[in-house]
Amino acid sequence: MELDKKTQAGLYETMLTIRRFEEHVAREVFDGHIVGFAHSYIGQEAVAAGVCRHLTVKDKIVSNHRGHGHCIAKGADVNRMMAEIYGKKDGCCKGKGGSMHIADFGVGMLGADGIVGAGLPISTGAALAAKLEGKKNVAVVFFGDGACNEGEFHESLNLAGIWKLPLLFVCENNGYGVNTPASYAMAAGDITRIPEAYHIANATVEGNDVEAVYEAAGAAIERLRRGEGPCFLECKTYRWHTHFLSKDIEDLRPKGEIAAWKERCPVATYADKLLRRGTLAPARLQSLQAKVQKKIDDAFAFAAASPYPKPEDALADVYSA
Amino acid sequence: MREITYDQAAGEAIRETFRSNPRTVYVGTDPVLDMQKEFGEDRVRVTPIAENSFVGAAIGLAGSGYRTVVNLRMATFGFVAMDQMINHAAKITYMFGGQARFPVLIRMTVGAGFFGAAEHSISPYAMFMNAPGLKLLLPSTPYDVKGLLKTALAENNPVISFEPFLLGKAKGEVPEEDYSVPFGHAAVRRKGSDLTVVALGRMVPEALAAADDLAKGGVSAEVIDPRTLVPLDTAAILRSVRKTGRLVVVDEACQTCGAAAEILARVASDKATFGKLKSAPARVCGLDVPIPFSPPMEKFAVPDKSKILKAAKGVLR
Ligand SMILES: Cc1ncc(C[n+]2csc(CCOP(=O)(O)OP(=O)(O)O)c2C)c(N)n1
Ligand SMILES: [Mg+2]
Numbered sequence: 001m002e003l004d005k006k007t008q009a010g011l012y013e014t015m016l017t018i019r020r021f022e023e024h025v026a027r028e029v030f031d032g033h034i035v036g037f038a039h040s041y042i043g044q045e046a047v048a049a050g051v052c053r054h055l056t057v058k059d060k061i062v063s064n065h066r067g068h069g070h071c072i073a074k075g076a077d078v079n080r081m082m083a084e085i086y087g088k089k090d091g092c093c094k095g096k097g098g099s100m101h102i103a104d105f106g107v108g109m110l111g112a113d114g115i116v117g118a119g120l121p122i123s124t125g126a127a128l129a130a131k132l133e134g135k136k137n138v139a140v141v142f143f144g145d146g147a148c149n150e151g152e153f154h155e156s157l158n159l160a161g162i163w164k165l166p167l168l169f170v171c172e173n174n175g176y177g178v179n180t181p182a183s184y185a186m187a188a189g190d191i192t193r194i195p196e197a198y199h200i201a202n203a204t205v206e207g208n209d210v211e212a213v214y215e216a217a218g219a220a221i222e223r224l225r226r227g228e229g230p231c232f233l234e235c236k237t238y239r240w241h242t243h244f245l246s247k248d249i250e251d252l253r254p255k256g257e258i259a260a261w262k263e264r265c266p267v268a269t270y271a272d273k274l275l276r277r278g279t280l281a282p283a284r285l286q287s288l289q290a291k292v293q294k295k296i297d298d299a300f301a302f303a304a305a306s307p308y309p310k311p312e313d314a315l316a317d318v319y320s321a
Numbered sequence: 322m323r324e325i326t327y328d329q330a331a332g333e334a335i336r337e338t339f340r341s342n343p344r345t346v347y348v349g350t351d352p353v354l355d356m357q358k359e360f361g362e363d364r365v366r367v368t369p370i371a372e373n374s375f376v377g378a379a380i381g382l383a384g385s386g387y388r389t390v391v392n393l394r395m396a397t398f399g400f401v402a403m404d405q406m407i408n409h410a411a412k413i414t415y416m417f418g419g420q421a422r423f424p425v426l427i428r429m430t431v432g433a434g435f436f437g438a439a440e441h442s443i444s445p446y447a448m449f450m451n452a453p454g455l456k457l458l459l460p461s462t463p464y465d466v467k468g469l470l471k472t473a474l475a476e477n478n479p480v481i482s483f484e485p486f487l488l489g490k491a492k493g494e495v496p497e498e499d500y501s502v503p504f505g506h507a508a509v510r511r512k513g514s515d516l517t518v519v520a521l522g523r524m525v526p527e528a529l530a531a532a533d534d535l536a537k538g539g540v541s542a543e544v545i546d547p548r549t550l551v552p553l554d555t556a557a558i559l560r561s562v563r564k565t566g567r568l569v570v571v572d573e574a575c576q577t578c579g580a581a582a583e584i585l586a587r588v589a590s591d592k593a594t595f596g597k598l599k600s601a602p603a604r605v606c607g608l609d610v611p612i613p614f615s616p617p618m619e620k621f622a623v624p625d626k627s628k629i630l631k632a633a634k635g636v637l638r
Pocket of ligand 1: 114115116143147148174176177178243350370372397401
């Protein structure tokens with residue numbers, strides 16, 4: 001069954017916003033205008049877009065080092081995100097966090113964590129809160145294939161399982177943790193064998209197909225809202241850039257493999273599909289693209305206009321009031 | 322003499338040891354292709370991202386007769402392995418009555434100054450100073466990192482090497498011939514008579530730059546680099562302070578309960594040295610905050626030459 005047109009256009013717009021945002025960030029990192037470690041989400045847009053489309057602001061997400069896409073899809077303010085990445089005062093974390101630690105609690109985005117696997121236990125707490133409140137809200141945690149080898153991952157699955165938490169585990173399997181292949185690092189082979197062992201409902205989807213992600217996530221999140229316990233979704237995808245954006249780090253992945261995945265671009269293939277189906281007329285597609293580009297240009301203008309924090313601001317927020 | 326980088330020098334220490342001792346194993350999350358090629362994938366092992374487990378595996382290997390090198394990369398990832406390092410590596414020799422030896426070398430980078438934000442920017446060696454049973458290195462030059470790692474790789478105890486991230490690409494003279502640097506021997510980086518500056522890790526070059534500036538104003542500063550925190554060469558520090566009567570301790574880590582606090586305490590509690598002090602000693606440390614991302618705030622939070630100069634002037638007044 002075909003998704004309604006509004007959903008289709010919405011999924012596309014979210015993916016494109018992430019893509020344009022990340023293209024801007026990559027350019028600015030390579031030009032030396034953005035400092036620090038920025039992990040690009042380019043190539044994985046369909047995962048965040050397809051999952052978050054089902055969430056309301058009352059639902060919570062927990063993200064990882066590769067978190068810009070999750071933030072955008074959850075509805076974080078792109079102006080304040082952009083300002084944060086530049087270390088500006090009006091950034092969502094007042095310049096304290098930067099690219100790796102974006103959070104927007106106002107939209108239920110509980111923060112990106114730079115420690116591999118560390119978001120998983122935190123997400124169990126967010127899910128327990130949702131369960132205790134009893135309002136059918138849910139939590140979602142995004143993590144990579146590499147995180148599945150940390151103890152915290154296994155402990156979190158077990159905890160979510162025994163407490164029947166309304167928690168969706170979204171594993172973005174991009175095949176590698178830095179340069180280490182998942183096929184080497186994971187004894188289980190198929191990742192879903194692990195949630196299976198913990199008796200957690202699970203599925204694997206083509207993570208570059210936004211509608212496949214959308215449908216699988218929708219079914220899982222409905223289960224969560226019905227109180228049937230946690231679900232696990234493996235999304236097979238690929239990152240286009242080096243582990244973090246830098247000219248100085250090695251990419252040991254096969255060149256042909258990278259090229260093949262770029263052919264399967266989640267954003268471009270979906271645009272083609274929408275045109276073919278007639279969901280969007282070419283003119284409508286163009287105006288949507290222009291709208292998204294303007295949003296990113298405006299975000300940059302906002303970030304550029306924002307001052308740096310004062311040095312002494314370093315002392316603020318160590319404790320809350 | 323040839324010049325190589327800090328990271329290259331560290332790599333040489335490990336490779337030379339692996340050549341001479343076949344009962345050596347390396348573990349870390351990143352493939353080290355040249356080492357894998359030379360020593361084989363049995364001995365140079367890529368691990369999943371599972372720090373607590375691979376540090377534990379290293380301890381088990383060590384207790385079973387294999388000298389083991391662990392690369393944790395950044396101290397921040399090391400926190401995931403705190404259980405194995407503190408509950409086990411530090412205590413295992415003692416707790417089991419010295420029955421076995423645990424020759425494990427654990428390396429991790431420390432420090433701030435590269436816009437890594439709060440999680441990735443930290444210098445936690447003082448936490449480990451509080452866990453007896455570990456020997457702790459804080460090399461500040463390519464020569465020292467190679468020499469200290471050579472000693473570590475002949476040592477029969479768990480050793481942690483804290484290597485300032487920003488020094489990795491720094492170049493320095495390293496001899497071709499074999500040498501080692503003993504633990505517990507501070508280096509006097511610059512001789513002086515008016516003021517002692519004890520500087521740790523990445524603060525050593527900052528302190529030397531400050532000493533150059535002080536010299537232009539007619540002040541002669543002695544710069545001491547302890548090189549190892551456990552064992553700490555207290556005698557060298559006391560000797561210098563007795564001579565100069567003035568002390569500034571510089572450390573990039575947070576001030577509270579840091580290595581600098583320990584050094585000041587050792588000076589203050591040594592009667593002969595305390596009596597020679599001409600002014601109250603000072604600390605120049607990281608502020609007691611997590612390291613913020615934004616460059617102006619980060620710069621404010623970590624020590625540098627100008628902050629050392631300011632403290633030196635205060636102590637000299
Ligand atoms: C505990 C910990 N160990 C190591 C790192 C360094 N590191 C950052 S991301 C990463 C790879 C993570 O791989 P994966 O979970 O698959 O996510 P991906 O980067 O592929 O999106 C590593 C090793 C870290 N941040 N935290
Ligand atoms: Mg991965």
